Amino acid sequence: MHYLAITTPTLQRSLTVLVAILITVISVRLADKIRSRSYTFRWYKVSGRIQLKIVWLVAGTLVAIIVLLGTGLIVGDYPIPASRAIATALWDRNGEYDFIINSLRFPRIVVAILAGMCFASSGLIFQSLINNPLVSPDIIGINTGAAVLAVAILAAGGNIGYLPWAAFLGALLTAGLIYLLSWKRGVSATRLVLVGIGVNSLLGAVITFITVKYPIERVIAAARWQAGTLFGASWGDVRTLLIGLFVLLPSAFFLTNRLRILQLGDETAITVGSRIERDRLALLAVASLLAALAVSVVGPLGFVALIVPQAARLLAGSITGGVLIFTALLGGFFLLGADLIAQRLFAPVMLPAGVITATFGGPYFLYLLARYNRAN
Amino acid sequence: MQTNQDKPKSFSGQDLYLSYGGPAIVEGLTVTIPTEEITVIIGPNGCGKSTLLKALARILIPSKGEVQINEMDIQFQSTKEVARKLGLLPQNPRSPETIIVSDLVRRGRYPHQSIFSQWSRDDEVAVTEALSLTGLNDFAERPLDELSGGQRQRVWIAMLLAQETPIMLLDEPTTHLDIAHQIEILDLLKDLTRESSRTIVMVLHDLNLAVRYAENLIAMRDGEIRISGKPTDVVTSQMIHDVFSIQAQIITDPVSGSPLCIPLPNDMKHD
Numbered sequence: 001m002h003y004l005a006i007t008t009p010t011l012q013r014s015l016t017v018l019v020a021i022l023i024t025v026i027s028v029r030l031a032d033k034i035r036s037r038s039y040t041f042r043w044y045k046v047s048g049r050i051q052l053k054i055v056w057l058v059a060g061t062l063v064a065i066i067v068l069l070g071t072g073l074i075v076g077d078y079p080i081p082a083s084r085a086i087a088t089a090l091w092d093r094n095g096e097y098d099f100i101i102n103s104l105r106f107p108r109i110v111v112a113i114l115a116g117m118c119f120a121s122s123g124l125i126f127q128s129l130i131n132n133p134l135v136s137p138d139i140i141g142i143n144t145g146a147a148v149l150a151v152a153i154l155a156a157g158g159n160i161g162y163l164p165w166a167a168f169l170g171a172l173l174t175a176g177l178i179y180l181l182s183w184k185r186g187v188s189a190t191r192l193v194l195v196g197i198g199v200n201s202l203l204g205a206v207i208t209f210i211t212v213k214y215p216i217e218r219v220i221a222a223a224r225w226q227a228g229t230l231f232g233a234s235w236g237d238v239r240t241l242l243i244g245l246f247v248l249l250p251s252a253f254f255l256t257n258r259l260r261i262l263q264l265g266d267e268t269a270i271t272v273g274s275r276i277e278r279d280r281l282a283l284l285a286v287a288s289l290l291a292a293l294a295v296s297v298v299g300p301l302g303f304v305a306l307i308v309p310q311a312a313r314l315l316a317g318s319i320t321g322g323v324l325i326f327t328a329l330l331g332g333f334f335l336l337g338a339d340l341i342a343q344r345l346f347a348p349v350m351l352p353a354g355v356i357t358a359t360f361g362g363p364y365f366l367y368l369l370a371r372y373n374r375a376n
Numbered sequence: 377m378q379t380n381q382d383k384p385k386s387f388s389g390q391d392l393y394l395s396y397g398g399p400a401i402v403e404g405l406t407v408t409i410p411t412e413e414i415t416v417i418i419g420p421n422g423c424g425k426s427t428l429l430k431a432l433a434r435i436l437i438p439s440k441g442e443v444q445i446n447e448m449d450i451q452f453q454s455t456k457e458v459a460r461k462l463g464l465l466p467q468n469p470r471s472p473e474t475i476i477v478s479d480l481v482r483r484g485r486y487p488h489q490s491i492f493s494q495w496s497r498d499d500e501v502a503v504t505e506a507l508s509l510t511g512l513n514d515f516a517e518r519p520l521d522e523l524s525g526g527q528r529q530r531v532w533i534a535m536l537l538a539q540e541t542p543i544m545l546l547d548e549p550t551t552h553l554d555i556a557h558q559i560e561i562l563d564l565l566k567d568l569t570r571e572s573s574r575t576i577v578m579v580l581h582d583l584n585l586a587v588r589y590a591e592n593l594i595a596m597r598d599g600e601i602r603i604s605g606k607p608t609d610v611v612t613s614q615m616i617h618d619v620f621s622i623q624a625q626i627i628t629d630p631v632s633g634s635p636l637c638i639p640l641p642n643d644m645k646h647d
Contacts, residue, residue, distance in 0.1 A: 040495055049495040131472055185397065254491060261486050265470030267435050272539060273459030273487035318475050 120331020123305030140196025143300035145174025171292030228301025228354030303361025459487035
C-alpha cells in the first residue's frame with residue numbers, strides 16, 4: 001500500500017510515455033545527423049551496402065524496446081521492485097513474483113513485440129508493393145477475413161483451441177480470394193486495392209450478420225477478440241510467433257530487392273530482368289502470411305500495419321532489407337507501448353491494445369489522407 | 377563503360393504479330409536493327425511504333441513470331457540474361473514516392489546482382505559512371521521529385537546506363553522536354569553510340585530531330601514499316617506524304633546536312 005501511494009499509476013504512466021518519446025526523439029536526431037553515409041562490404045563474391053543511418057535507427061529502436069520491456073515487467077496492478085522483477089525474468093525462477101512475471105507479464109510483452117513486428121513488416125511490404133501509403137492488410141480485408149472465421153467459432157460456441165487456426169486460415173483464404181479476383185492478365189496494384197476494399201466490406205457484413213444472429217453473451221467475446229487484445233498471451237503464443245517469424249522475416253528480407261524492382265512499374269521491372277508475376281505473388285504471400293500469423297495470435301489489431309511503416313519510411317527512406325528490419329522493430333516497440341498504455345491508462349480496467357492503436361492510428365490516418373489529398 | 381563482353385551481332389524481330397488482347401496492331405512485321413547505330417522509329421500516332429518497341433523489349437509478348445538477339449529467341453533466355461543485353465526507357469516510367477536519385481540509378485544494376493552479390497565493385501563503378509555521364513553528380517542524394525522534368529529524364533537515362541546493356545531502347549525520351557534538354561539528351565545518346573558502340577533504338581515524335589540523329593530511320597504506318605534506311609536516302613516529300621499524309625517540302629539542313637522537313641499549309645478540307 002505504501003509503495004502504491006508513492007508511485008501512483010499516473011506517475012508511472014507519464015514516465016513510461018516520457019521515456020518512450022525521449023528515446024524516439026534522440027534516435028531521430030541521431031539518424032538525421034548521420035544522413036545517408038553508407039558502409040560497403042565485399043568478400044569474394046559476397047557484397048552489400050549498409051546505410052549507417054539504418055544501423056543507428058535499428059540500434060535506437062532496440063534500446064527503446066529493451067527500456068519498454070523493463071518498464072513492462074515492473075509496472076502493473078501488482079507493483080514489483082525493479083531489481084526483483086528483472087532478476088525473476090532473467091534467472092530467478094523461485095522468487096515470489098515468478099508467476100506474475102514469467103506467466104503473465106513477460107510472455108505478454110514478448111507477444112506484443114513479435115506481433116507488432118509481424119504487422120509492421122506486412123504493412124511495409126503491402127505499402128511498398130502497391131506504392132500507396134494508405135494501404136495495409138487491415139484495409140484490404142485480410143484482418144477481416146481472419147475475423148470472420150474466428151467470430152464464427154466464438155459466436156457458435158466452438159472449441160476456442162481452434163481459434164488461432166481459424167483466424168490464420170481466414171486471413172489466407174481472403175488473401176487468396178483477393179489475388180484471384182484481381183487477376184486479369186496479371187495483377188495490378190490498383191485493382192488489388194479496390195478488390196480488397198470491396199472484399200473487406202463484404203466480410204464486414206458477414207461479421208455483422210453473425211453477431212446479430214447469435215446470443216449476446218457469446219457475441220461480446222467475439223467483439224472483444226475483434227478489437228485485438230494481448231490479454232492471456234502465453235509462452236505458447238510466443239513460440240508460434242517465433243517459428244513463423246523465423247521463416248517469414250528472412251524470406252521478406254531477401255525479397256526486398258525484388259520488391260524494389262517491382263516498385264519501378266511493370267515495364268521497367270521486366271526490362272531489368274524481374275519476373276514480375278512470380279515475384280509479386282511471393283511478396284503478397286509473405287506479407288499475407290505475416291499478417292495472418294499476427295492476427296491468429298492477437299486478433300485483428302488495427303493500425304499497426306498502417307501507421308508504423310509510414311513512420312519508418314519517413315525516418316529511414318525507401319524500402320531495403322535494413323528498412324524492413326527497422327520497421328519490424330518499430331512495430332514491436334509501438335505495439336508494446338500501446339499495450340502498456342492500454343493496461344495502465346484506466347487501471348485496473350484493462351483496455352484491449354487495439355483501442356490504443358486505433359486511438360493513435362485513426363487521427364494519424366486522417367492526417368495522412370488530408371496530406372495525400374492536398375498533394376494530388 | 378564495359379559493354380564489350382557480349383556485344384550482340386544481330387538484333388531483329390521476325391514475323392511479329394502484336395496485340396494488347398484486342399485487334400492486332402502489328403501483323404507479320406519483320407525488322408532488322410543495325411547494331412552499333414542509332415535507329416529512330418517515326419510515324420503518326422497509333423501506327424504501332426511504341427508497340428513494336430515494347431515487343432523488342434519483351435514487355436509485350438508477340439502472339440506469333442519472335443524477337444532475336446544473335447539469332448536466338450529472347451523468350452527462351454533467362455530474363456536476367458536478356459536484361460544484361462537490352463534495356464528500355466519506357467514512355468512514362470513510374471517511380472516510388474520519395475526516392476533518392478542514386479537509389480533509383482542503383483536499381484538499374486539488378487540484372488548484374490544476385491542474392492549474395494548485392495553491391496560489387498562493378499556495380500559501384502557503373503553507377504558512378506552513369507551519374508557523371510548524365511551530369512547528375514550534384515543531384516545524387518536529392519529526392520527525385522525535387523528535380524525538374526529534364527533532370528528527371530536524365531536520372532532515368534542514368535538508370536538505363538547503369539544497367540550497361542549493349543542495346544538501349546527508348547520510348548520518346550524527349551517528350552515533355554524543352555528544346556535545349558531535347559538536344560542535350562539526344563547528344564548524350566549519340567556520344568554513347570560513338571564511344572561505347574551501343575545499339576540504340578528510339579521512338580521520336582519530332583520528325584526533324586529524328587532525321588538529324590538517326591543513322592537508320594524506320595517509318596511506320598498502320599502497323600507496317602513503310603520505308604527504312606539512311607535518312608538522306610529515304611526522306612522525300614513523297615515518303616512524308618505516305619507516312620503522315622501531309623504535304624511537305626524537303627530541304628537540306630544547312631548545319632547538319634541532313635534532310636529538313638518543312639510541312640506545307642494544307643489547303644484541302646480538314647476532317
